[in-house]
Amino acid sequence: MILYILANLLLLLIGLGIINLLDTKNVLTLVEKYVVGFILGIAVNSFLLFILGWAQIHMSTVKFVDIGILLILIFFNYRLDIWKRLIPSTFRMPKFTKQDLIIIPFLLLILFKVFFSFFNSVNVPSYFDDEKWNWNIKSKTIYNVGIISTVPTDEAYLGGGGHKGYPLNFILYKVYVADFMGVWDESYINLVTFIVFNLVILLVILSFPDRIFGIITGYLIYSIPLVVWHSGTAYYDLIYACFYLLSLMFFMRYIEKKDDIYLVLIGILLYSTIFTKNEGMILITPSIFL
């Protein structure tokens, strides 16, 4: 448990450090920084793993590279005296009115679905065919072999599995977590989908100025059929769609505030979209042409 938290904390801090350096005018909210920071941390780590694996260097090396990067980021954040931006300075309890009573049933339904998703993710080992044979088997193979096979005719090419060509973002993230924990434990390994999806939904809810409208929107997303299943299993269709949703959200922010940091965030999210699942290309191609 502690090792799992530490593994994720390392990635979060790397992502946060980079976002904080990029956000020179400090226009991003704290939640935006933390959510995109975590997504960026995963993407950076997976990219490093990809390079290491391709260079036939053992995967376990990456945590030392991560720690090195984190130390450099801490140095720059401290030197520029911007690290304080990452700590909440004030906290105000939201004021509740009688009108807010309307959101209670929606909030309860959201919480139920969050619990359902968490329960399945933690208690049930991989069950559906695709999550095992198209995704997790790639992570398991790379974790056990320690390097990425670069021979296209090899059964374990890019981790093997049913679709050898699937992108490696979350596959390599799982390799990293299993390596950090020293064991392949499915109750932790599969939790990433749940974490990322719920962080994205939280960001969507908080991005609405009207609290009631935000929570109803969050509920509508959560109540789309099959979302509760996809958010708790090793499927990444929902996750790359979430990245695309966030990139659209930040595009709206860019139109509103005209700060380049939003374009950087869109770049990070679109990169993560295509590095998560190959269908991401269908989503990002129009964005690139635009």
Added chain:
Amino acid sequence: MQLAIKNGKISLPQTLPLDNFDFIGFVFFEPTITFSSIELRQENFSDKMAIFLEPELVKPSTINLLYGPKFGSTPFVAILGILAILFFGTLVFINRRWAFISLLVFWLLFDLRYSHDQYSVLKTTYSDFIVPNEPQKKIYYDFYNLYGFIEESKKYIEGSANFYAPREWPFNLNYGYHMYPINVTWQTIDKPYYAIFQMSNVELKNRKELFIDGKLIDPNVQLLYQFDEHSYILKKN
């Protein structure tokens, strides 16, 4: 069509119009099932309600496919859809705000019924899979006690194993994945271990000759562990 077994009774929750049937067939993967009686009758309102409330539990297709509840033979989503179009179509000319609220209400009704499925899945998974301590009693829907068998197999098998089960799918794929990096092959005889899951036609003659379906598979094996009445882990001598 989904079958539900309750208190020894099997009911067909999504009944088709009986007038259209010439034959009715049943296929079961379980080795022995005996029908004491079969009753065919036209469904009444309480039958329709029972069909409507019958939860959709976990299936291999659950991740990609929502069959959805039916009221009699009419899909619930179709009833809600028609009502939503009628309400929205009428209210949009009177009060737009209420027109959108009516859509939200119909969505909520659909989701409440869908949440009932999720609650049933939670309850069933908890009582059948989480609560039992013995791996033999940890039942996960169509996998039966495969997850428990996998946990026990990891304690006895090293390297590679021949795997036998009633069907290749879904058992072989799942056993192979969860046992990795142990190499598991389907119904082979060349690996040093045999993992036999829920095969009712297995015999171990003279405590060393392995027969499946009356055919000699291996003349010299050693029983390492008997998981339950029909599941074994054996080692070649």
